Amino acid sequence: MAETLSIRLGKRDALASLILSVLAFVSFGPSLFAGFISDDGQQYTYIYNYLHSQPLMLLQNFTSCWMQEPLWGLHYRPMMLLPLVFDVLVWNQNTVGWHITCLSIHSACTVLTFLLARKLLQKLAYFDGISIPFLAGALFAAHPLHAESVAWICGRVDSFCTFFYLTSFLSFLYSLDASGRPARLSRIVSLCSCAAALLSKEVGVTIPVVLAWYAFCSSLSAIPWTKAFLSALKATRVYWLLLAVYILVRSLALGTFVGGYHGFGSVALDAIWLTGLLHWRLLQGVFVPISLPQLTELDSAFRTLIALYVAIALASVARFAVVRDWIVWRPILFLSGWLLLAFALVARVWYAAGGLPGGRHFYLVSVPFSIIAALLVIPTSTKSSAEKQLQKFSIGIVAVFSILLAALSFKSSELWIEANRYEAATEKGIAALSATNKDARRMVFLNPAATFEHLPLYPTFVNLQGCLMPPLFPPDVHKKIATLRAHIFNLDLLNKSALVANMEQPNTIVFGFDGDTREIRTLPSDCFVSDPSSPSHISVDGKLQPLTKAPNVTVYAMSPSRSMKKGLIDCVEITASCVKSDDMSGIDPSMLLSWAKDFGDRKSGVLNAYKTPDGARAVWRIDDTDALAGSLACFMEADGKAHKYRFHLSEISSWILFGSLSDLQLTVSPPSTEITSVKFLNLENEIPKLSASPDRWTRQQNGTVAPKSNDALVLNFDATKIAGASHVMAEISKPFEYYEYFNASYRQDALSPNSLKKYSLEGLKGEMELWRDDFKVPGEYDVRVAAFNKDGKLIGYVSDPVTISIK
Numbered sequence: 001m002a003e004t005l006s007i008r009l010g011k012r013d014a015l016a017s018l019i020l021s022v023l024a025f026v027s028f029g030p031s032l033f034a035g036f037i038s039d040d041g042q043q044y045t046y047i048y049n050y051l052h053s054q055p056l057m058l059l060q061n062f063t064s065c066w067m068q069e070p071l072w073g074l075h076y077r078p079m080m081l082l083p084l085v086f087d088v089l090v091w092n093q094n095t096v097g098w099h100i101t102c103l104s105i106h107s108a109c110t111v112l113t114f115l116l117a118r119k120l121l122q123k124l125a126y127f128d129g130i131s132i133p134f135l136a137g138a139l140f141a142a143h144p145l146h147a148e149s150v151a152w153i154c155g156r157v158d159s160f161c162t163f164f165y166l167t168s169f170l171s172f173l174y175s176l177d178a179s180g181r182p183a184r185l186s187r188i189v190s191l192c193s194c195a196a197a198l199l200s201k202e203v204g205v206t207i208p209v210v211l212a213w214y215a216f217c218s219s220l221s222a223i224p225w226t227k228a229f230l231s232a233l234k235a236t237r238v239y240w241l242l243l244a245v246y247i248l249v250r251s252l253a254l255g256t257f258v259g260g261y262h263g264f265g266s267v268a269l270d271a272i273w274l275t276g277l278l279h280w281r282l283l284q285g286v287f288v289p290i291s292l293p294q295l296t297e298l299d300s301a302f303r304t305l306i307a308l309y310v311a312i313a314l315a316s317v318a319r320f321a322v323v324r325d326w327i328v329w330r331p332i333l334f335l336s337g338w339l340l341l342a343f344a345l346v347a348r349v350w351y352a353a354g355g356l357p358g359g360r361h362f363y364l365v366s367v368p369f370s371i372i373a374a375l376l377v378i379p380t381s382t383k384s385s386a387e388k389q390l391q392k393f394s395i396g397i398v399a400v401f402s403i404l405l406a407a408l409s410f411k412s413s414e415l416w417i418e419a420n421r422y423e424a425a426t427e428k429g430i431a432a433l434s435a436t437n438k439d440a441r442r443m444v445f446l447n448p449a450a451t452f453e454h455l456p457l458y459p460t461f462v463n464l465q466g467c468l469m470p471p472l473f474p475p476d477v478h479k480k481i482a483t484l485r486a487h488i489f490n491l492d493l494l495n496k497s498a499l500v501a502n503m504e505q506p507n508t509i510v511f512g513f514d515g516d517t518r519e520i521r522t523l524p525s526d527c528f529v530s531d532p533s534s535p536s537h538i539s540v541d542g543k544l545q546p547l548t549k550a551p552n553v554t555v556y557a558m559s560p561s562r563s564m565k566k567g568l569i570d571c572v573e574i575t576a577s578c579v580k581s582d583d584m585s586g587i588d589p590s591m592l593l594s595w596a597k598d599f600g601d602r603k604s605g606v607l608n609a610y611k612t613p614d615g616a617r618a619v620w621r622i623d624d625t626d627a628l629a630g631s632l633a634c635f636m637e638a639d640g641k642a643h644k645y646r647f648h649l650s651e652i653s654s655w656i657l658f659g660s661l662s663d664l665q666l667t668v669s670p671p672s673t674e675i676t677s678v679k680f681l682n683l684e685n686e687i688p689k690l691s692a693s694p695d696r697w698t699r700q701q702n703g704t705v706a707p708k709s710n711d712a713l714v715l716n717f718d719a720t721k722i723a724g725a726s727h728v729m730a731e732i733s734k735p736f737e738y739y740e741y742f743n744a745s746y747r748q749d750a751l752s753p754n755s756l757k758k759y760s761l762e763g764l765k766g767e768m769e770l771w772r773d774d775f776k777v778p779g780e781y782d783v784r785v786a787a788f789n790k791d792g793k794l795i796g797y798v799s800d801p802v803t804i805s806i807k
Contacts, residue, residue: 031151042466074259112166142406144289145359151416158363161201168193323379497800527567542678575677580638594631686796688719713770725787735779
């Protein structure tokens with residue numbers, strides 16, 4: 001009888017696994033046509049070129065950081081070579097095949113989640129049913145947050161690690177039940193899978209902790225907790241030894257104990273590590289996984305989701321009120337500890353990634369999350385008819401919920417297809433520009449085009465450059481392409497000094513990508529050339545002409561009072577005063593300077609906020625679809641006094657590329673705001689100069705400069721045009737911590753509190769010598785200067801930074 005039951009259960013498990021695999025495939029089916037996105041093209045060209053030239057060089061990933069590119073972060077993930085090499089050899093440029101691999105890994109993780117839930121409930125709750133493990137697997141298979149791990153080829157680092165993670169855990173459980181040769185074989189499989197998980201992603205370090213926590217929880221009621229603790233450590237001692245070996249090897253390979261993403265050691269992010277577990281953005285991603293661009297389209301799905309949550313909450317309350325199956329406390333205790341550990345480890349980087357785009361960090365977390373969710377809703381006991389009816393009702397609700405999640409995952413996968421089309425238009429446009437300008441030695445990509453509907457495309461310039469390499473594109477494209485900022489996140493910022501230095505080089509083309517029209521736009525070569533007949537410092541009064549007036553706003557057309565070059569305008573300064581009226585309750589007084597003809601059709605979102613010198617809050621606005629700014633805005637002080645508000649146009653690449661003086665409009669709220677002055681300013685008498693001489697420095701493609709020799713690191717500074725300046729201070733950033741990310745602006749009126757070093761320079765003009773001892777760690781460093789008066793107060797603004805690369 002027992003043998004027959006075993007066979008029957010085996011068939012049920014196989015059928016359940018097959019159904020869950022199909023659900024996993026169908027939920028993310030559109031991702032088959034998502035192509036290469038972001039890092040995918042770079043990783044393809046990396047693997048392809050080494051396989052066809054020096055295949056053994058790929059083994060460098062076991063002795064150094066991933067792909068030998070420390071710019072974006074120090075990661076030790078050599079096991080990721082396996083799926084990449086497989087896809088290159090089997091599928092080559094057939095991206096559908098690559099996504100079949102991704103879906104297969106996700107399906108395997110789904111089946112492992114089901115089998116793990118089955119085994120855990122058998123051992124911790126003595127429940128031998130299949131409904132709870134099956135629905136836990138369904139929740140895992142269909143969760144929309146997994147779209148990044150399935151639709152994005154590089155995102156499968158999480159699913160690949162999770163596959164080995166769950167295999168290690170499941171094999172460990174089987175080894176506890178077996179004896180002799182089967183037990184030893186299961187333990188070997190578990191240890192090998194643990195090592196593979198560690199070499200796939202850093203989250204694998206939690207395996208020994210989770211296994212020890214399981215051993216502790218499983219024996220807690222039988223022996224005292226102190227003995228249970230020691231017994232758990234003894235049962236997992238080999239895993240702890242394996243972890244110690246991994247940490248040693250990883251530290252030697254990376255040259256550091258910590259590693260990870262650069263800039264994630266800030267105090268702000270340390271606080272997020274603790275408080276981010278309950279941050280609304282992360283909770284929204286977990287419980288309402290609908291991206292903002294699709295919220296209107298999926299409004300009915302959103303309402304259905306909320307209704308199902310109400311039903312689930314009622315079923316959960318009834319489940320513990322009617323069914324007293326308190327045997328589930330041990331699996332819930334274990335799974336809760338696992339969930340908190342996994343979530344705490346990724347909460348900080350997930351928060352920094354931003355909601356749904358960082359959903360891959362939730363992949364492993366969703367395993368205990370899905371099992372707990374099923375346990376809290378579906379009763380394990382069906383002794384009475386009431387319990388049976390409640391179980392059927394709960395199963396029905398969770399089943400409908402899983403189907404809805406699958407539908408949302410299907411829609412979420414479609415976003416990645418459109419992101420691929422957007423990225424393809426960018427890359428093909430760059431290739432076409434290169435083909436039509438064969439004499440160009442340098443093509444400077446001005447604006448990032450880094451995001452599409454909240455999905456990251458090119459986090460760094462290296463990603464873009466790697467995608468433009470052979471065999472995907474002709475060999476000359478990646479050699480010509482350059483940028484001003486190594487990290488091309490969705491900050492539409494422009495380092496004007498670096499741009500001018502690039503444009504002074506012969507055969508240079510400056511261009512940008514308009515994500516709305518999907519077209520390349522080039523910048524005239526004389527954009528920043530001064531008119532000899534005009535004074536070097538331009539201060540031109542502006543004119544305002546009312547266009548429309550509504551109860552809450554007034555819109556003005558704006559233009560300079562005389563003809564002037566757009567490239568010579570650094571900012572628009574507006575002097576205004578306002579008082580908040582009673583009918584403006586809930587609305588902050590504000591001004592919005594826009595320059596896009598179709599600004600009303602653009603979806604503008606707030607990028608960042610900071611305090612201006614006069615206390616007003618300035619807000620940069622960007623277009624969510626292509627990271628192009630269509631406007632700048634600031635909130636006004638409603639005290640009836642006159643304040644000056646500055647809109648720094650020359651540091652916005654979208655203005656330089658696409659803006660026109662004839663399209664400038666100013667929107668003011670409240671309409672009673674009194675504007676007393678409008679000026680178009682050039683700020684060369686407020687911003688000191690800092691430059692790298694071509695004789696001593698090589699301007700690299702990623703926007704940095706590298707020293708031509710190790711003898712002297714010398715930059716040139718000039719603050720002679722800053723009125724009232726008595727001395728100059730210089731500061732150097734910490735490696736890879738770029739100053740614009742602290743304020744989302746280059747126009748900063750104070751030195752940074754996060755600098756690596758500050759020191760005073762002699763005179764107002766001369767050479768600034770940098771010392772090798774200041775750069776003990778290889779990396780990229782921002783260097784900038786500021787002018788101070790005799791009272792020690794900073795005058796004007798800090799200079800545009802020069803980013804130097806130290807190997």
